Amino acid sequence: MATAHETVTVAPDAGEYVLHHLGNLNSSGHPQSTMIDFSIINYDTLFFGAVLGASALFLMWLIARKATAGVPGRAQAALEILVEMVGNQVKTIIHNEESRRFIGPLALTVFIWVFLMNAMDFLPVDLLPLLWQKLSGDPHAYLRVVPTADLNGTLGLSIGVLLLCFFYNIRIKGVGGWAHELITAPFGNHPLLYIPNLVMQIVEFSSKTISHGMRLFGNMYAGELIFLLIALMGLAFPTLSPVGGSLLWLGHLVLGTLWAIFHILIVVLQAFIFMMLTLVYLGQAHQGH
Amino acid sequence: MYLNATLLAQITVFIILALFTAKFVWPPIVRALDERAAKISEGLADAERGRQSLALSAQHAAEAVREGKEKAAGVIAQAERRAEQIIEKAKADARLEAERVIAAAHAEIEQEEARMRDALRDRVADLAVAGAEKILRREVDAGAHADMLAAIKQEL
Numbered sequence: 001m002a003t004a005h006e007t008v009t010v011a012p013d014a015g016e017y018v019l020h021h022l023g024n025l026n027s028s029g030h031p032q033s034t035m036i037d038f039s040i041i042n043y044d045t046l047f048f049g050a051v052l053g054a055s056a057l058f059l060m061w062l063i064a065r066k067a068t069a070g071v072p073g074r075a076q077a078a079l080e081i082l083v084e085m086v087g088n089q090v091k092t093i094i095h096n097e098e099s100r101r102f103i104g105p106l107a108l109t110v111f112i113w114v115f116l117m118n119a120m121d122f123l124p125v126d127l128l129p130l131l132w133q134k135l136s137g138d139p140h141a142y143l144r145v146v147p148t149a150d151l152n153g154t155l156g157l158s159i160g161v162l163l164l165c166f167f168y169n170i171r172i173k174g175v176g177g178w179a180h181e182l183i184t185a186p187f188g189n190h191p192l193l194y195i196p197n198l199v200m201q202i203v204e205f206s207s208k209t210i211s212h213g214m215r216l217f218g219n220m221y222a223g224e225l226i227f228l229l230i231a232l233m234g235l236a237f238p239t240l241s242p243v244g245g246s247l248l249w250l251g252h253l254v255l256g257t258l259w260a261i262f263h264i265l266i267v268v269l270q271a272f273i274f275m276m277l278t279l280v281y282l283g284q285a286h287q288g289h
Numbered sequence: 290m291y292l293n294a295t296l297l298a299q300i301t302v303f304i305i306l307a308l309f310t311a312k313f314v315w316p317p318i319v320r321a322l323d324e325r326a327a328k329i330s331e332g333l334a335d336a337e338r339g340r341q342s343l344a345l346s347a348q349h350a351a352e353a354v355r356e357g358k359e360k361a362a363g364v365i366a367q368a369e370r371r372a373e374q375i376i377e378k379a380k381a382d383a384r385l386e387a388e389r390v391i392a393a394a395h396a397e398i399e400q401e402e403a404r405m406r407d408a409l410r411d412r413v414a415d416l417a418v419a420g421a422e423k424i425l426r427r428e429v430d431a432g433a434h435a436d437m438l439a440a441i442k443q444e445l
Contacts, residue, residue: 037292038294040293041293041295041298042295046295046299054306057313060314064316069327069328072321083315104315105307105311105315108314109307147299152291152292152293155296156297156300156303157300157303160299
C-alpha cells in the first residue's frame with residue numbers, strides 16, 4: 001500500500017501503473033502477449049512460490065524434528081493445532097487409512113503454502129517491485145509477488161490435485177475399474193451411453209480443476225487489483241490540488257487499511273477452501289459414482 | 290490470465306513440497322500427538338486404578354480396625370476374668386494361710402500350755418515336798434519317798 005513508485009516525480013498514467021504491476025518477471029523480459037505460450041516461464045511466481053513453500057516446510061520440519069509426546073513448546077503446540085485441524089478435516093472426508101498417510105500431509109502443505117502465497121498480498125504493492133528495480137538496475141523491471149494471483153500458480157496446484165485424483169482413482173479402483181467407471185457413469189451402463197458418459201466425465205474433471213484453480217486465482221487477482229487501485233489514490237497526491245490530493249491520500253490510508261483487514265479473512269478463507277476442495281476431489285476419487 | 294511453462298514447474302514444486310511434508314513434517318507430529326493421547330489415556334486409567342485401590346485399602350483398614358477393636362475387647366474381657374481369678378486365688382490362699390497360722394498358733398499355745406503345766410507341776414511337787422519336809426522334818430526322807438512323790442506328781 002506504500003506508494004513509493006519509481007516514477008513519483010512524473011506520475012504515471014493509472015492504466016500504465018496497474019498494467020506494469022500485473023506484468024510478470026518472466027523469461028521473455030516483457031509481459032506475455034499470447035494467451036498460452038509454453039516457451040515462457042514466470043521467474044517471480046516460481047521464486048516466491050518455492051521460497052515460501054520451502055521456508056514454511058523448513059520451519060515446520062525444524063519443529064517436527066524435535067516433537068515430543070511430553071509437554072509441547074509453543075511452536076510445537078501451534079503446529080499441532082494446524083496438524084490436528086487438517087487431520088480432522090481429512091478424517092471426515094477420506095475414509096481410507098492408507099490414503100490418509102499422504103493426503104493428510106498434502107492437505108497441510110496446500111493450506112500452509114496457499115496461505116503464505118496469498119499473504120504476500122499484505123506487503124505494500126510497490127515494496128518488493130521497487131526493491132527489485134533498484135537491485136536489478138532496471139527502473140522498468142517487472143515483478144509480481146503474489147504467486148496465487150498468477151493463474152499459472154493456482155492452476156499448477158489444481159492440476160497437481162487432478163493428477164493425484166487420477167492416481168487415487170487407479171489405485172483404489174484399478175485401471176479397469178476406473179475405465180469402466182469413466183464410460184458407465186453418470187448415465188448408466190449401456191453401449192449407446194459410453195460416449196456421453198466419457199464426455200461428461202471429461203467435462204466433470206476439467207470443470208473441477210479449472211474452477212478449483214480459477215477460484216483462488218480470481219480472489220487473489222481481484223484483491224491485488226484493489227490494492228493497486230487504492231495505491232493509485234496515494235500516487236495521485238502530487239498531481240492534484242493540495243485539498244483533493246490530501247483527500248485522496250487520506251482515502252488511500254483508510255481504504256487501504258480496511259481492505260487489508262478484510263483481506264486477512266480472504267487470505268485464510270481461500271487457503272482453507274482450496275484445501276477443502278482438494279480433499280473433496282480426492283475423496284471423490286475414492287468413491288464409485 | 291496468461292498460461293506458460295510456470296504451470297508445469299508449479300506442479301512439480303507442489304508435488305515435491307507435499308512429499309517433503311509427508312516424509313518429514315507430518316509423521317513426527319502425528320506420532321507425538323498419538324503418543325501423548327496414549328499417555329493421557331494411560332494416566333487416566335492409572336488414576337482410576339489408584340482410586341479403586343484406595344477404596345479397597347480404605348475398606349481393608351476399616352476391617353483391620355474393627356478386628357483390632359474386637360480383639361482388644363476380647364483381651365480386656367480375658368484380663369478381667371484373669372484378674373478376678375487371681376483375686377479369688379489370692380483370697381483363697383490368704384484364707385488357707387490364715388488358717389494355717391491360726392492352727393500353728395493354736396498348736397504353739399497348746400504346747401506352751403503343756404510345757405507350763407509340766408513346769409507348774411514340777412514346781413508344785415517341789416513346793417509340796419518342801420512343805421512336807423517342813424512339816425515332817427527328818428521323818429520324811431526325800432530319797433526313801435521318791436517313788437511316792439513321783440506318784441503324787443503324776444496325779445497333779
